[in-house]
Amino acid sequence: MIGNGKQKGSTSASGQQSWRALAGAPKSTRVKSPQARKRRQNQLFKLFAIFFVSMMLIGCVVWGVIAFKNRKEPIQITTPSKPVEKVLFDTNGVLPSSWLGTVIELRRDTTMMEIDIYKMKQQLEAHGQVVSASVQREFPNALKIEIKEEEPVMRMRVVGRDGKPELRIVSREGTIYQGVGYPQATLSQLPYLVPYRHPEGGFKPLLGIDKVAELLEVARRTQPKFYRTWQLVSLEHYSGDPELPGEVIEVRSPMVPRLIFGFNTSFEQQLDRLSVILKYVQSRGNPAIKRIDLSLPGSAAVQFVSGRISTF
Template identity: 30%
Template sequence: MTPRNTTDPGRNWRDIPQQMHPRAMSTEGRRRVTYSVLKTVGFVVVLAGVVWGGFEVAGTFRETPRKGSEAMQTSPVKDLVLVTDGVLDQAWMNHALALPKNTSLMALDLYQLRARLLASGQVRTATLTRSFPSTLAVSISERAPVARLSAQDKDDLPRTLLIARDGVVYEGVGYDAAMIQTLPWLAGVKLTRVGGTFQPIAGMESVAELLAKAKLEAEHLYNTWKVVSLGRLESDGEIEVSTKAATKITFGINEDFFRQLANLDAILDAAAAHPEKTLREINLAVGSQVPVAFADAAPASSGPAAGRPAVLVAPVPAPAAPASRPLVLPSFTIR
């Protein structure tokens, strides 16, 4: 007997009513889902912020050069800084530069300002540097005087000028008065002025070398020197020095200055043993044979040794040389 199939072919097990419910999501699961969503949202927000910030920074960089340039163009100079190896001070620099009020650092013509500093003659070199936003730094190197002269224009009173080693003539500012008094006067030169500036005096290198050697090696002799004449420097290669005792000493630029100073010191020591005689001339320019002349009496108070020699700025005819007594034969010879 064949069993009867009672199953309805149109139905399957899915049609059977189920009594079970889907399992609910746990708290930990919901937390993980929430964290994942928040992390995604946060990443999107951060990314958007980075993109926005990039655009803002790029815009700032584009605007900064223009704004910075405008600020430098309009910011006035607030500080002037001076660095020097000499005696000039801040007040002198402020007066020499004469900067307009509220002028900006970028508007300054540094070449023109440098020319103003050099025009004094006392400044040998000058360097000007902009230090943003509002500082102008000035570094200068100054000349040092080796001699002085008294110059006089046709209608002006005499005035004291200083001469540097390179022959530059200038008025001089800031020097100690006592130091200036130790400088010898310069004579036998023609002082010319072109465009308001005195022309350098030729031959000052040799004179400066003699003065420096005397001050360093024989300061006791240097302190007695009053006038240094260049009248025979170009023609005969000789420098004439007049002392406070009215003795004329001739140095030769072709001879060693140290040897000449040693000879001079020996002669003065020997002459000191004869106070009844007054030295009138000593010629050190002729080599080891040094002619020495004595005077019978002290000379009159006249000539360059009596006071400061005046140098006329305008060219004038040279005065006639005064008559001089014949030289006395040398009293002794230094070998």
């Protein structure tokens, strides 16, 4: 018998002799199921799509830069503008549409967007007869111009550059301008003005003309026949401040050579008193009157050519 019983079944191998040790460590294996393969394909597709979009964006930017540097024609930002084909002109006064050509320049090929409407407005308002002007584009091809004119109340003669007398119009605001478009019938109804001469010389600016215009308007409304005989308004004693003592407006006409209005009472009351005086004089055979002073507080003084003076 070879050996003893204690060594029965033994071998010459040493160390741990288990089944797990003999089989070795477990190896990691990739799951090869259809679901796993599909997930991997989706991930690859997403990465490819991101890469493709990035390359497209980079390509567009590069192309835009190159095209901008190499462009030969300017980029059109606004839409093409049509030429002005008609001018819509409107005014509250007498200026004719032909007057526009003497103030503004408008070429036949001028487009709507080439017009500087603000500059054109300033050019129109620089004219003495214009109080305000409105200039608007009426697309597609019209220009709308609206004018507000001065209101004429009197006329005056001035010495022109050539030494000859020239006619000027005086507005309610005291503006002196060369009237354009007024009919002769309108001008003939305006009395002439002798302006106030300032101590330092000269006539402008004319102040307080709104009070003169008020007197003329009341006379035109209440005594139209007598008003039509008013030939001249003298402001020799009216500086434009009705609050100053001694300030009067003098009117001259064939019926009454000198007619004095003051500011102590309303023009309506003074004209009412004048109407009473004229009726009284007419009832006495119309003796020639030299002067009627309505500026006295509460009364009026009438000086006749004969030298007699009556108080009313």
